Amino acid sequence: MARPRILVADDEVDLIAELKPLLERSGYDVSTAIDGRQALERVREIHPDLIILDVLMPYVDGREVLRRLREADDWTPVILLTQVGTPTERAMSLQEGADDYINKPFDPFELLARVQAVLRRTQQGRLPISSYRWLIADDLRVDRQGRHVWLSDEQLNLTARALGVLEYLMLHPGETVPRERLLDEVWGWSYAVETRAVDIRIAELRKALGDDADEPRFVETVVGQGYRFLIAVEGKQ
Secondary structure, three states: OOOOEEEEEOOOHHHHHHHHHHHHHOOOEEEEEOOHHHHHHHHHHHOOOEEEEEOOOOOOOHHHHHHHHHHOOOOOOEEEEEOOOOHHHHHHHHHOOOOEEEEOOOOHHHHHHHHHHHHHHOOOOOOOHHHOOEEEEOOEEEEOOOOEEEEOOEEEOOOHHHHHHHHHHHHOOOOOEEHHHHHHHHHOOOOOOOOHHHHHHHHHHHHHHOOOOOOOOOEEEEOOOEEEEOOOOEEEO
Protein backbone atom coordinates (compact mmCIF):
# COMPACT_ATOMS: atom_id res chain seq x y z
CA MET A 1 0.00 0.00 0.00
CA ALA A 2 1.32 3.45 -0.93
CA ARG A 3 2.36 5.71 1.92
CA PRO A 4 0.15 8.82 2.34
CA ARG A 5 1.80 11.88 0.79
CA ILE A 6 2.19 14.99 2.95
CA LEU A 7 3.38 18.41 1.82
CA VAL A 8 4.96 20.58 4.53
CA ALA A 9 5.16 24.24 3.48
CA ASP A 10 7.00 26.56 5.88
CA ASP A 11 9.80 29.07 5.49
CA GLU A 12 11.38 28.01 8.81
CA VAL A 13 14.06 25.61 7.63
CA ASP A 14 14.76 24.33 11.15
CA LEU A 15 11.09 23.44 11.63
CA ILE A 16 10.98 21.52 8.35
CA ALA A 17 14.17 19.70 9.35
CA GLU A 18 12.42 18.60 12.55
CA LEU A 19 9.04 17.67 11.08
CA LYS A 20 10.14 15.83 7.93
CA PRO A 21 11.95 12.91 9.64
CA LEU A 22 9.23 12.63 12.32
CA LEU A 23 6.50 12.31 9.70
CA GLU A 24 8.58 9.90 7.62
CA ARG A 25 9.19 7.68 10.64
CA SER A 26 5.43 7.72 11.20
CA GLY A 27 4.76 6.23 7.77
CA TYR A 28 4.31 9.23 5.49
CA ASP A 29 5.98 10.26 2.24
CA VAL A 30 6.99 13.89 2.86
CA SER A 31 7.69 16.71 0.39
CA THR A 32 8.53 20.26 1.41
CA ALA A 33 8.22 23.84 0.22
CA ILE A 34 9.71 27.03 1.67
CA ASP A 35 7.23 29.58 0.34
CA GLY A 36 3.65 29.76 -0.91
CA ARG A 37 4.52 29.87 -4.59
CA GLN A 38 6.60 26.72 -4.29
CA ALA A 39 3.81 25.08 -2.28
CA LEU A 40 1.33 25.59 -5.14
CA GLU A 41 3.84 24.06 -7.57
CA ARG A 42 4.36 21.05 -5.29
CA VAL A 43 0.61 20.48 -5.01
CA ARG A 44 0.32 20.29 -8.81
CA GLU A 45 3.32 17.95 -9.01
CA ILE A 46 2.65 15.41 -6.26
CA HIS A 47 -1.10 15.69 -5.46
CA PRO A 48 -0.59 15.28 -1.70
CA ASP A 49 -3.06 13.57 0.62
CA LEU A 50 -2.61 16.35 3.20
CA ILE A 51 -0.93 19.75 3.35
CA ILE A 52 0.65 21.36 6.41
CA LEU A 53 0.66 25.04 5.56
CA ASP A 54 2.28 27.92 7.43
CA VAL A 55 0.31 31.17 7.28
CA LEU A 56 3.29 33.55 7.20
CA MET A 57 5.39 32.72 4.11
CA PRO A 58 7.09 34.79 1.37
CA TYR A 59 5.66 35.51 -2.09
CA VAL A 60 2.25 33.91 -1.45
CA ASP A 61 1.11 33.55 2.16
CA GLY A 62 -0.57 30.44 3.50
CA ARG A 63 -4.07 31.90 3.51
CA GLU A 64 -3.76 32.87 -0.15
CA VAL A 65 -2.48 29.37 -0.99
CA LEU A 66 -5.51 27.90 0.77
CA ARG A 67 -7.91 30.28 -1.00
CA ARG A 68 -6.45 29.43 -4.40
CA LEU A 69 -6.75 25.71 -3.73
CA ARG A 70 -10.37 25.97 -2.65
CA GLU A 71 -11.26 28.30 -5.53
CA ALA A 72 -9.83 25.64 -7.88
CA ASP A 73 -12.12 23.08 -6.18
CA ASP A 74 -9.12 21.35 -4.62
CA TRP A 75 -10.26 20.05 -1.21
CA THR A 76 -7.06 18.35 -0.15
CA PRO A 77 -7.05 18.45 3.69
CA VAL A 78 -5.06 21.39 5.06
CA ILE A 79 -3.70 22.01 8.55
CA LEU A 80 -2.74 25.65 9.01
CA LEU A 81 0.16 26.70 11.23
CA THR A 82 -0.72 30.07 12.75
CA GLN A 83 1.02 32.46 15.11
CA VAL A 84 -2.04 34.29 16.39
CA GLY A 85 -4.21 32.48 18.91
CA THR A 86 -7.33 34.66 18.89
CA PRO A 87 -10.80 33.19 18.26
CA THR A 88 -11.12 35.46 15.21
CA GLU A 89 -7.95 33.98 13.69
CA ARG A 90 -9.26 30.48 14.26
CA ALA A 91 -12.68 31.28 12.81
CA MET A 92 -11.04 32.74 9.69
CA SER A 93 -8.96 29.57 9.30
CA LEU A 94 -12.03 27.35 9.22
CA GLN A 95 -14.11 29.71 7.08
CA GLU A 96 -11.38 29.70 4.45
CA GLY A 97 -11.52 25.92 4.22
CA ALA A 98 -8.84 24.67 6.60
CA ASP A 99 -9.50 21.28 8.17
CA ASP A 100 -7.58 22.12 11.33
CA TYR A 101 -5.09 24.62 12.68
CA ILE A 102 -2.41 24.66 15.35
CA ASN A 103 -0.79 27.65 16.96
CA LYS A 104 2.98 28.14 16.95
CA PRO A 105 5.00 27.15 18.87
CA PHE A 106 3.67 23.61 19.12
CA ASP A 107 4.72 20.11 20.14
CA PRO A 108 5.61 18.19 16.94
CA PHE A 109 3.87 15.12 18.35
CA GLU A 110 0.68 17.17 18.78
CA LEU A 111 0.90 18.07 15.10
CA LEU A 112 1.42 14.40 14.25
CA ALA A 113 -1.74 13.54 16.20
CA ARG A 114 -3.65 16.21 14.27
CA VAL A 115 -2.35 14.81 10.96
CA GLN A 116 -3.51 11.33 11.88
CA ALA A 117 -6.92 12.60 12.99
CA VAL A 118 -7.51 14.71 9.88
CA LEU A 119 -6.54 11.86 7.56
CA ARG A 120 -8.90 9.53 9.44
CA ARG A 121 -11.91 11.78 9.07
CA THR A 122 -11.37 13.14 5.56
CA GLN A 123 -11.06 11.76 2.08
CA GLN A 124 -9.21 13.62 -0.65
CA GLY A 125 -11.60 15.51 -2.94
CA ARG A 126 -14.39 15.89 -0.38
CA LEU A 127 -15.33 19.11 1.39
CA PRO A 128 -13.97 19.34 4.94
CA ILE A 129 -16.71 19.33 7.55
CA SER A 130 -15.41 22.69 8.79
CA SER A 131 -16.59 24.31 5.53
CA TYR A 132 -20.29 23.68 6.26
CA ARG A 133 -22.72 25.99 8.03
CA TRP A 134 -24.68 23.17 9.68
CA LEU A 135 -23.31 20.30 11.77
CA ILE A 136 -25.77 17.42 12.15
CA ALA A 137 -25.53 14.36 14.40
CA ASP A 138 -28.79 12.40 14.47
CA ASP A 139 -31.39 14.84 15.89
CA LEU A 140 -28.77 17.36 17.06
CA ARG A 141 -28.23 20.34 14.75
CA VAL A 142 -25.78 23.23 15.14
CA ASP A 143 -26.10 26.40 13.07
CA ARG A 144 -22.51 27.64 13.11
CA GLN A 145 -23.34 30.92 11.43
CA GLY A 146 -26.40 31.79 13.48
CA ARG A 147 -24.88 30.33 16.67
CA HIS A 148 -27.98 28.27 17.50
CA VAL A 149 -28.42 24.63 18.56
CA TRP A 150 -31.47 22.40 18.20
CA LEU A 151 -32.19 18.98 19.69
CA SER A 152 -35.12 17.51 17.76
CA ASP A 153 -37.41 20.55 17.43
CA GLU A 154 -36.28 22.26 20.61
CA GLN A 155 -33.84 25.16 20.47
CA LEU A 156 -31.30 24.88 23.28
CA ASN A 157 -30.15 27.81 25.40
CA LEU A 158 -26.37 27.48 25.64
CA THR A 159 -23.69 29.93 26.71
CA ALA A 160 -21.22 30.98 24.04
CA ARG A 161 -18.45 28.88 25.62
CA ALA A 162 -20.59 25.74 25.84
CA LEU A 163 -21.61 26.17 22.21
CA GLY A 164 -17.96 26.62 21.26
CA VAL A 165 -17.00 23.42 23.06
CA LEU A 166 -19.83 21.51 21.35
CA GLU A 167 -18.88 22.89 17.93
CA TYR A 168 -15.22 21.96 18.33
CA LEU A 169 -16.02 18.44 19.50
CA MET A 170 -18.42 17.96 16.58
CA LEU A 171 -15.75 19.17 14.15
CA HIS A 172 -13.54 16.35 15.51
CA PRO A 173 -15.95 13.42 15.95
CA GLY A 174 -14.49 10.27 17.41
CA GLU A 175 -11.30 12.08 18.43
CA THR A 176 -10.26 12.43 22.08
CA VAL A 177 -9.77 16.16 22.64
CA PRO A 178 -7.74 17.15 25.73
CA ARG A 179 -9.12 19.80 28.08
CA GLU A 180 -6.06 21.96 27.43
CA ARG A 181 -6.77 21.94 23.71
CA LEU A 182 -10.40 22.96 24.27
CA LEU A 183 -9.18 25.81 26.47
CA ASP A 184 -6.79 26.94 23.77
CA GLU A 185 -9.30 26.63 20.93
CA VAL A 186 -12.46 27.95 22.61
CA TRP A 187 -11.22 30.35 25.27
CA GLY A 188 -8.07 31.49 23.43
CA TRP A 189 -4.52 31.93 24.61
CA SER A 190 -5.23 35.29 26.33
CA TYR A 191 -7.63 33.78 28.89
CA ALA A 192 -6.02 32.77 32.20
CA VAL A 193 -8.47 29.99 33.09
CA GLU A 194 -8.09 26.45 34.38
CA THR A 195 -9.21 23.17 32.86
CA ARG A 196 -12.08 23.09 35.36
CA ALA A 197 -13.75 25.70 33.14
CA VAL A 198 -14.04 23.05 30.41
CA ASP A 199 -15.65 20.56 32.81
CA ILE A 200 -18.23 23.17 33.81
CA ARG A 201 -19.21 23.77 30.16
CA ILE A 202 -19.35 20.02 29.51
CA ALA A 203 -21.75 19.70 32.46
CA GLU A 204 -23.85 22.52 30.95
CA LEU A 205 -23.90 20.72 27.61
CA ARG A 206 -24.93 17.43 29.15
CA LYS A 207 -27.77 19.04 31.05
CA ALA A 208 -29.06 20.75 27.91
CA LEU A 209 -28.70 17.59 25.79
CA GLY A 210 -30.12 15.28 28.45
CA ASP A 211 -26.88 13.32 28.20
CA ASP A 212 -25.90 10.84 30.94
CA ALA A 213 -22.21 11.01 31.84
CA ASP A 214 -22.23 7.31 32.78
CA GLU A 215 -23.99 6.19 29.59
CA PRO A 216 -23.37 9.08 27.17
CA ARG A 217 -25.05 9.42 23.83
CA PHE A 218 -23.18 12.49 22.61
CA VAL A 219 -20.12 13.39 24.73
CA GLU A 220 -17.93 10.80 26.44
CA THR A 221 -15.40 11.51 29.17
CA VAL A 222 -12.08 9.83 28.43
CA VAL A 223 -10.61 9.51 31.90
CA GLY A 224 -7.32 11.30 32.29
CA GLN A 225 -7.38 12.57 28.71
CA GLY A 226 -10.37 14.71 27.75
CA TYR A 227 -13.66 14.41 25.89
CA ARG A 228 -14.89 12.70 22.74
CA PHE A 229 -17.98 13.28 20.56
CA LEU A 230 -19.45 9.84 19.92
CA ILE A 231 -21.82 10.23 16.97
CA ALA A 232 -20.90 10.58 13.29
CA VAL A 233 -21.31 14.19 12.13
CA GLU A 234 -22.53 15.36 8.73
CA GLY A 235 -22.16 18.83 7.25
CA LYS A 236 -24.83 20.79 5.39
CA GLN A 237 -24.81 24.22 3.78
